[in-house]
Amino acid sequence: MLLSTITLSDYLILSGLLFSIGVFGVLTRKNAIAVLMGIELMLNAANINLVAFSKFIDTGLNGQIFALFSIVIAAAEVAVALAIVISIYKTTRTIDLDKEDTLKG
């Protein structure tokens, strides 16, 4: 039957896919906030991994706790990232990453 039981590797492949899409999003979008979204996708992928491992191979709940902390930290990161993006926007009216190349060489 097509709908056989869901094994750990299915979850892992799902998180792998999500991770790669996140990477693609980060590398191709020009808008800074779009990049932040990409980062969120990557972190979520990692969390799926953690929770999946916690269910299938770990007696304790370490994986889930790790995921919890990761969510918290992600929140803090987004806050700081947005603060920086907006403060740039206030002075230069653009958050296009291609314009941010004065420091180079």
Place this chain on the structure above:
Amino acid sequence: MIEHYIWLIPFLPLIGAATNLLIGKKLPHAAVNIIAVGSISLSFVLSVITYVHLVSLPAEQRQFVDVVYPWIGLGSFQVNLSFLVDPLSTVMILIVSGVGSVIHLYSVGYMHGDKRYSRYFGFLNLFAFAMLLLVLSNSILLMFVGWEGVGLCSYLLIGFWFEKIENARAGMKAFVVNRIGDFGFIVGFLLLFTAIGMKTGTWSLDYGAIKSSINIVPTAILTIVGIMLFVGATGKSAQIPLYIWLPDAMAGPTPVSALIHAATMVTAGVYMVARMNFLYVLAPDALRLIAIVGALTAFFAATIGLVQNDIKKVLAYSTVSQLGYMFIGVGVGAFGAGIFHLMTHAFFKALLFLGSGSVIHAMSGEQDIRKMGGLAKKLPITTATFLIGTLAITGVPGFAGFFSKDDILYSAYISPYGGKFIWLLGLMGALLTAFYMTRLVILTFFGKPRMDHHTAEHVHESPKTMTIPLIILAVLSAVGGYLGMPGAFGVHNVFAQFLEPVFASGFKLPEGSLSLEWILMGISVLAAFSGIGVAYYFYAVNMELPAKTAESFKTAYTWLLNKYYVDEFYLKYVVGGVMKLKDLLSLFDSGIIDGAVNGTAKLGKKLSDFDGAFDRIVVDGAVNAVGDGVVSAGGVLRKLQTGLVQNYLIFAIVGIALLLSFVLL
């Protein structure tokens, strides 16, 4: 008693030289004279005492060594400052100090009024020291020290009046050519030293040590050593091919030419060959070579002498030629005859040079014989002594030259190493010598005066200090010959007999018949007189004949006048070649090596424009040269840093992927 004071002989002139050079400027001329002449005469006196002491000893023990102090002490290899006194060196020190004192006395008059008076005498004394050291030394290395020392003094004295750049250039030429000779000499004694050392384990350059172990060295090596030492001799004693410096050496003051370039220094080569007779005897091919070169030089130099117009140049070529004779003498194995001719030549050649000196002195510097003539009346003593000298050199019987030259020609004829060809060359040389000497005498002293009016008034006889030496030398030139009268005259040869123990290394000249000796003597006398006659006819009787003959043999005359263009050849090829080579190497050094060595990092180019230009080039990213090495690699990698964070991330991910693939595969 004298054995322990031998070192005083060379040492005295050294002290004289030191005082004159250091404080001579402040001393009055008189004091300088006393120091200079005094020191050389004192060493002459000591030499005489040594001679007397030596003669008092029985013939076999006439040899002793005076060791002063250890010069180089390297364990097994010891070189001491030690002097060997034996008949040969005694004769030499007598000649050197004797003729030297006479010339020192003469120089007092000649150099009168020169602004570097004390320096001149300092150098002259220094020369005497070096020459005495050369002849008295007991090891080849010490002889080499004297050898270079005299080379130095000849450089300093030739270029004494260095205001005129030609004199300086002549001095340098002399030193460099000598140096080329010394190169040969060094190689020679290096080979000898190593050959003996390897064979016998005794590492020494003393004559005694060498003589004792010479016979186990293979003759092939000995021949090479002989030849290389002779190369050194050609450099010092101006034989073909290294004679070119002697004619230019005439740029120095005349007493210098007399002492160094006639009597003593140039004879060093002959002395060396004589001293190394025990080696040369075992290397017959070397001897044969010496004889041939000697003969060629004798004839060749005489031909050039024919047409020279400068009084000193004529005498210079005559010296080269006479040295040729000495080398014939030693070359054919008649070492005694060679040394005897060396002595007689020292007397009459010094006399001739000093005579020409007083002529030049009188003519206030004029040296061209074509502008002279008719000086006999004004310079009676000079003319008389000059005449005696000429008679001696041309080999007129009764005078010194005749006996010594004849002895050489005779031995050349009968010796196994000589042969008819060498004798013939010697004979022709004698004829030409007679010709050019007579030409010189006639053109200088007789005939109508050809100098301009102004110099004519000033012609005057030289002062007493100059004429006395002339007279002394004239007497010696006349009487000197009788010392070594050849056996033909029934009386045993005092000189040869005195030197015999030194050359007693088992080589005997075959006994030629008495009649042969007489015949040869007759032929040589004939040659001398015919030379004089023809010259007399050319220049006294039929004045314009020389011009006509010069006209008819145009090319021959110009070739002779320009000394066979030998100097030009040397300048163009030897000196020119070296100059081109040095420029090539210098270019190579600064261009290629410098560039190549730091070319890898292109530091050179980058370093050279190390200032703003460098930054400008790199800052605007124009990496100009391909393969600019490390510095340009920096520029290229730097451009990867585009400023876009997304590019950085791509680089990171690709980097990790590459690492993974590298590790896994």
Place this chain on the structure above:
Amino acid sequence: MMHRDLIRSLVLITPEIVAALTASVALIGAMLMKRSRGNEAFYIGIIGMIGALAATVILYERLTLDTAFYGMIAVDPFSLFFRIIAYTSILYVLLMSFNSRELKDTDGKWEFVAILSGFGIGMSMMASSLNLLMIYLSIELLSVMSYLLVSYTKGVRRSKEAGLKYIIYGSIASGFMLYGMSILYGISHSLNLREIALTFINSNYPPVTVYVATLFILAGFGFKIAMVPMHMWAPDVYEGAPTPITALLAVASKAAGFAVLLRFFYTAYISSVSMTQYYAQVSPIKWLTVIAIISAFTMTIGNIVAIPQNNIKRLLAYSSIAHAGYMLIGVSIISKAAIGSILLYLAVYFFMNLGAFVVVMVVDNNLNSEDINSYSGLSQVAPGLSAAMAVFLFSLTGIPPFAGFIGKVVIFLSAIDKGLYWLVIIAVLNTVVSLYYYARVIKKMYLETAPADIQPIKVGMLPALIIISLLIPTILFGIWWAPLQSFAHFSSFMY
């Protein structure tokens, strides 16, 4: 959990507690003092840091070798060494900030001190954590704090641009690290490093998985120490950030990176029982060769790209990348002596690099330029300053009699002992290349004449004191470096 156990753990993290107190006092200060422009905040910060340092030294003297909080962190000489480096570098940054022209006119001085204390806590936790979660958490704490610090001068455009680049690069790097950790957790079903080592011993997993997990984690650590594939952020951020913060990044966060790298690899990938002086590897992968390759690339790229630089901070950024490369040589030699040599190098690197940045700050304060050309003729105008800079630069090149040479020699010693000749040859050639750009600065200072209009440089009392306090160890440890050697050797004991 028995409260006696809790107290013991709390005692073991007293320095962090002191730092947290400082942060809270700073926050209170922020509220009360209403954005004042005065420097009171820095005094509080300095007192706090000195307190933390004192606590650390006391712990160090008590020779503790223990874990705390259920094995979350290890408090051993190794971690205490890094805590000392952490709090000292923050202390120096605070001292520098007194005179930093960039930070003078910000109104957030109190927040600055708070964030710095947070940075300190993050760094010491990084050095001591034995748990993957703790490692991730402390790295995140450190990173977020440094994102804030880098873009602290909000008036300056390039500082915000640097901050943006830094946070984007950092988040993605930590994303990769988290993913790597999750896989490692999957394999070894435990977050504790020691247990991970046991799983490696007991079970063997396909090398591919272990490689991918390790490389992803290495990406995270690599970002912190700016090693080659993960180094491209460093030049821009070092140039953009205010100079004291650049110094902090170059010295403190790099040291923390090495701490967590060493802790992670020497606990998880190596069996604790080691017969020979070399530890036995347990993991199925040849991670040593990976580190060696990275070290070679890091050194070479760091040195080569530094040559054409014109901005002094950018040049020092590449130079610090190169120095990361030299230290990585030590990491690729798994022996106790190797750890000692890295710690020694870190200490020496701390003095000379920090000193160089202080001088850069002083010059920037006076000439308002970070361009190397503006250094020409500095020796005539500020002889003392340029002499100090020359000493720091020569020491960075590794010329005796300065401490930099000793650092390099000690690392080369252990490398040659292990037979890594090819790596040492590369390092040695890099030293010669590095001379090129360091000497260029010295050349500018000494061999060129100052432009006519250069006004005299006033160094100020505090920066002078700071420079001297860094100059003395750089020279002293070049000559008599036995104490430093024993300190580093002793600190190499790991739980």
Place this chain on the structure above:
Amino acid sequence: MSVNSYTVQAVFFYIFAALIVGSALLVVLLRNIVRSAFALFFTLFGVAGIYILLGADFVGVTQVLIYIGGVLILIVFGVMLTHNVYSVDIFNKLGTLVMGTVSAIVTFTMIYYAIKPVSWLYIGYKANAPTTGPIGRELMTSYLLPFELASVLLVLAMIGAAYLIRSEVKVKKAAGNGGPPGERPADGIRKEN
């Protein structure tokens, strides 16, 4: 557990998986930033569902609360603040697009080859018991230090973010550093390349 509960789980898994992957692609590919922010909502919701499926109920709820409630709202605010109508988000240069896809594919292959060969040590069936209690106990005992540390991180992050955003207070003293406050005079010198 009857056969159908497995199948029900499988069905839900595929629904959520499709939801996640679909909306993730939308987030990344939509040109308009606002629509992609909205797509992100669905992704996060899907992930929460997955957590519930895996029996991590507390984590699922946290995900919804913090991620969707907090982070997503923040992002939407960010978008609104910086989204000026006339700057259409034109497409990226072809070069970065290509490199982006290549890197994504490379990353996926790395992950895929890491996961595929591993034979995971399953611990057998673990019932989906409520996890809030145990997590709370774990947080207060073995994970106490990370808990405290996370709190320090959050506080300081908020303080820092607030500092970065607030506008400079007008400098009362005649500091005389004219021009826009904080903005240094044209730092021409800095722009050297």
Place this chain on the structure above:
Amino acid sequence: MLSNYLLSWIVFTPMIGFVLVLLMPRDKVAWIRWTAAVFTFIPMILSFYLYAIMNPSDGGFQFIEKYSWISAFNIQYYLGIDGISAPMVILTGLLGFLSVFASWNINKAHKAYFALYLLLVTAMFGVFMSLDFFLFYIFWELMLFPMYFLIGIWGGPRREYAAIKFFLYTLAGSVLMLVVILAFYFNSTDPSTGRHTFDIVTLMNQANQGPFIKEFWIRLAMYIALFIGFAIKVPVFPFHTWLPDAHVEAPTAISVILAGVLLKMGAYGLMRISFPLLPDMARYTAIGLAILGLINIVYGALVAMAQTDFKKMIAYSSVSHMGFVILGLSSMTFIGFNGALMQMFNHGIITGMLFLLVGVIYDRAHHRDLNGFGGLATYMPIYAGITSLAFMGSLGLPGLSGFIGEILVFLGSFKVYPVIVIISATGVIFTAAYFLWAYQRVFLGAANEKYKGIAEINGRELFTLIPLVLIALFFGVYPVPFFNLVGPSLSKLLMMVGH
């Protein structure tokens, strides 16, 4: 008391001077100069005293000072001298002291100049005395950065280029040496303690060298790496291009030190480290060394002939003279070694004199173009006299010390490489040619009015020259004391090299 810390006193007295000079106010130029003079005079006198109380018959190391410096790596502060290093120490002391007077007319930043100068002197003493590889390397590198500044700041027009080139060349060489030192360290076992050691003396006996470096290829690679490090210093043919630039641009006093002492470190390194530690390799590569020596002699002489800059000519002449040293060393014979060491000592004295003389003329005419002078002998007779003596000594005229060195090298190496010696003997001709040609262009010829009122050599310059002239003459006439001093150690070295 003094005698058992003598070596440390010699090495570190200049350091005391260094500190004093730094403390002095900037404008007290006279004080600074005289402190520098005093603090180089003391080590010179101590080195003479050292020679006096040294017992020459024992070839081993004397005045040993051995204290543990960094016990962690078994690095010792180990000083000692023997017959080979004693002359070098005396030479350093002498030239170090005299060059202070040659730098009397340094015009800018006197304090920095003399401070760096004293540091340089310490480094040089250190190199010749240290017997611990690590200490040797520290002193070897310590000499680098003072030289960089001394050339870089007080040098001629292209000083920056010359300074950085000197620094890079020497650093590249010494960095190679560092790798070899570390390799030796790890493959050595100190018999007494069983630990690794940097101690050159223990490394000298092959028993203490570990297994790893017994393989032929490794030993050859190490020997060549060491050789390159020393060859750059000597300098040997392909690595010599830094010398002319460094000499031309360096101020007079520094050229004297550079030529007089620094060049000897390369050769000293060969004798102290390469030969005893890797004797089999030394023997194996001796022929190569001889050929390089030959190239140095002939190539150096010819290129010197092509120079128009006085100092550059002398620089290339140094390349040529050091070629003799290399030839002597390659001969592996007792006479050859003595010749090489003698030549090192003479070259220091004579080339030191030459550079001082160039300094005299440069201070007056402010240019060094050989063709630019002419006829100076009439205006400056004393100067011309001393220069002619220096030239004669340099071209190897008997009676002066130069000759002894050269002739012994020839005598020693002829047995081993007859052809090479014969070709390098031609060098004697070229040397004579370029020196006399230079002498003629500068001094002889018509009096040149451009230099009408040029001042004769003054007292201070004479004071620096006279001692050197006397030593050159003394060792030319009576070199036995030198050979007694050097002989036993050289025979010990010879035994080590196994001939």
